[in-house]
Amino acid sequence: MAEIESDALAPDSVYVMRFALHPAYIAKSYYPAQLLRQAELEAVGSRDRPIRPEAHVTKDWEEREFTTSELFVAGKKSSFERLSELLAAESALPPAFEEIREIEEISSLRVSEKVRPGTHPRNAYELVLHLPSARLAPHNRSEFLRLAEQFGVEVEQGLSLEVRGLWFVPAVGSESQIRELARYSTVRVARPMPALALAPIARSVQIPTRARLPRPEVVDPTARVAILDGGLPKDHSLAPWIETYREMNEGVANSAAYEAHGLAVASAFLFGPMRAGIQPPLPPAKISVIRVLDADSHNQDPFELYRTLAHVEEVLLSRNYDFINLSLGPALPVEDQDVHAWTSLIDDLLSDGETLLTVAVGNNGEMDAASGNARIQVPSDAVNALAIGSASSETGAWSRAPYSAIGPGRGPGRVKPDALAFGGVDAEPFYYLDAGASPVLVPGAGTSLAAPLALRRATEVRAMLGSQLSTLAIRALLLHSADDAGLPRAEVGWGNLPLDVDGIISAGDGVARIVYQGELRPGKYLRAQLPVPLGGFRGMVRVSATFCFASPIDTQSPDVYTRAGLEVVFRPDVTKFAKGAKTPKSRSFFSAAADEASLRNDEGKWETVLQATDRMNASTLGDPVFDVHYNARDQGDQSRETAPLKYALVITIEAPKMINLHQEILATYPDLLVPIQPQIELELPAS
Incomplete structure (x- = not known):
């Protein structure tokens, strides 16, 4: 056991040491709770770290490096000294200290490891x-x-x-x-x-073009939408669609650069990518524009990042909005070792699942990928937010826009960006409204435009289907309908979002889409039934499923960051059992992992989004279900959590030989399934 550094300064003679678990003991069932309690020590956090253990039961362990959990443990100097004496003694360990065998290494954290490299012009x-x-x-x-x-x-x-x-x-x-x-x-x-970044919008050099605007109405006057950005210039054309305008730092002047950014983001939400001579459809909702950046933010304030975050916190705490866009944040690619204040605060405030927040991932995608500088920027690693990158084309063959930051995110939360939306490129710009009382279009590109466009899609779903769908269900629908086109997950996440709301909510011939939403209790099971039409399925059947849930978080433990996880088992027929089995036969659906490290790092059970597709013969689907078990943990240990977890599950069943599948399923379950009827008619852009 390493000694406490002699020059360390300690409050109340309390020191923090590092306990690295042996990689064979990182599952929560092995958490050394009894050891810590008996030694009068407290776990105050954890993180992943690579390790080469002195011995292992795994094959070829000598040549391999393993990932383990490193616990930060606080205690009085006297407590650590007693533990050290017990370990050094020749006599057998007391039974209460047997869990020490799960610890591979105990060490102190040196100052050189605490202070991260880098320079800042304002110290x-x-x-x-x-x-x-x-x-x-x-x-x-x-x-x-x-x-x-x-x-x-x-x-x-x-x-x-x-x-x-x-x-x-x-x-x-x-x-x-x-x-x-x-x-x-x-x-x-x-x-x-880090400096404050706005995911800048690259404006192309073109002559501004006259814009056509829709009539001064919105589709859904009840939707509550906020744009948190740099405010709006004095002269603009958005007044009919502004619900409220608020300056978080009243009495401070605007910044012209921030105003231009705020106007572009607001225009992207209200009208989407605009086209010369073409009138866009009605905005899905009015917006509340909230200025969180101002001239003080622009004037080299060393604390601007925290002042801005305080404004964001106030808006989120108000619970006044269902849909929020944030196209700003620290100019800092995410790292795996620690969670940033922006990410952790936003995740904590979104953990109730009541608000859908879209975040731009950043425009640093053309920087060096090997060094991590092209990776998504804080706070788009938030597991309870929707991180949006840019697609290169709105209507043609698309890919990730070269500037759009790449994944992965941290684990949990490895699939980042969550999705892409059109953000413009030089060859196909994103046109939005420029400043001035007379509406004109200017071309640009950036994830700052893609993020509000994704939020527009979400709000269109709410406007179309009404408030019976939760914001979590809307998020699940968006990700469920995204198309990855076979492109790498680290570049496109779950895929590119559909061009319009019809591609999100509609099901064609031979297709049925079912949405479950509700709450789960820790340790309890949910049985989500796949509805089967009277007479069963015919031919080949394709089943796609997307789970979304909002999770409480442990900021101090990035390796076990999400405190909630779902174990999902697919059972093609709950009436069929293997000989001697107590549970129905299961079939692999969502990717399974062999050990806790894989579950943590490979899109395992602690991810807040699970998505998979499988194709099977109709004869295997008797009475199919998903059995869902909600697990809770606290810093990697067993949790006493009792609060319910909000979830949403979207299932799409495709049976090409059954053209009227949707109607047949509704007729079979008249008292169980409630059809969600559109509240409005789609309005197509005027030509």
Whole structure:
């Protein structure tokens, strides 16, 4: 066991050490809860790390590197010393300490590992601190603030954020001052503050073209939509479709650059990609434009990132909106080791599943992929948000727009971007409204345009089908209808979204689409039935399914970030059992993994989106069901969670030999299935 660093600074004599689990013991059933309790220690977080164990039962283990969990453990110096003495003693370990065999390595976290490389012109940093219990370290925060003042580090405590066991603190100081402060034992990481990014819109050099606008109405006056961006210029043509306009930092001047960005994003939601001489369809809803960026944000404020996040937090906490777009965030590609304050706060506030938030993934896709600089940017790694990249064409053969950032996301949340929407390229720009009282079109491109276009699709579904569908069900429908065209998952996610709402909600001949939505309790099962028409299916049948759920999160444990997971078993016929079996026969549907590490890292059960398709003979489908089990965990340990989990499941059944499949299924289940009728008629663009 490594010794505590002698120069470490500790609140209440509490230190944080690292316990690396042996890779054979990373499943939650092996979590060393009893050991920690008996040793009077507290787990305050965890993360993945590579390791070469001294011994393993796996074949050829000597030549391999394994991924394991590294626990951050807080405790009094005396507690660690007692544990060290027990390990060094020649006598047998007390039974309560037997779980120590699951620990491969115990070490301290050096300052050089805490302070991340990089430069910042304003000497601005983000410091992230562990928060042991008040019983263990009651003076953790106050002692940190005292030391920061002593070392000459300016801390903006009013902008600090606490999210699920971590304290995110913005600060200004020299690198040497930050290194001194990083000796504080509960500091987990100190990294240069990234700049604020707007996923800039590349405007093409063309003569502006006169725009045709629809009549001043919307399809659904009840939908609540917010655009969080740089506000709007004084002169614009959007007034008939603006519900409210709000400036989060009142009394501060606008930034012309941010206003132009905000106008482009608002135009993309209201009218989609516009065309000269063509009148777009009615907007799906009015929008509330909320200015979260202003002249102060533009004037090199070292804390602009946290001030802006505070505005975003206030809007999300208000619960005033069902649909929100965010085409801004830190200029920072995601990393696997730690979760950023933007991501964790947004995920935490979206964990109730009530709000659909679209986020632009960033325009850094042409940067160096090997270094990670082309990877999606924070906060598009949020598992409870919809991360949107850009497709290169609206109507022709499409691919990922070259500038659109690539995945994967962190695990869980590996499939990122979630989807693509048209964002424009030089050869096929995205036209949107320019400033001025007279409406004119200008061409551009960027994921900042693709994200609000995806939100438009979601709001169109709400406008078309009404409020009987939850926002989670709408999200599931969007991802279910996305087409990946066989392109790499890291580039297109689940695929490119359909061009219009009809491609999301309609089912043609020989096709039936069923939507389940509701709540699950931890440890309980849901049996989702695949409806079978009277007389059964005929011919070959293709079944596609998409699960979506909103998950509580553990910010301090990126390796076990989602606290909820679904185990889904497909049973083609619940009346058929193998000899001696107590449960009906199952068939592989969603990809299964052999061990906990694979489940964590390979789109396993802790992902918030599950999607798969299978083709089978009708004769195998007697009474088919999906059996769904909700698992809950807390920092990788068993959870006492009792709150329900909101979910949505979309199933599409295709039987080409049964043209009237949809009607036959409804006739077979008149009291079970409720047809969702369109609330409006589609309005086609005027020519």
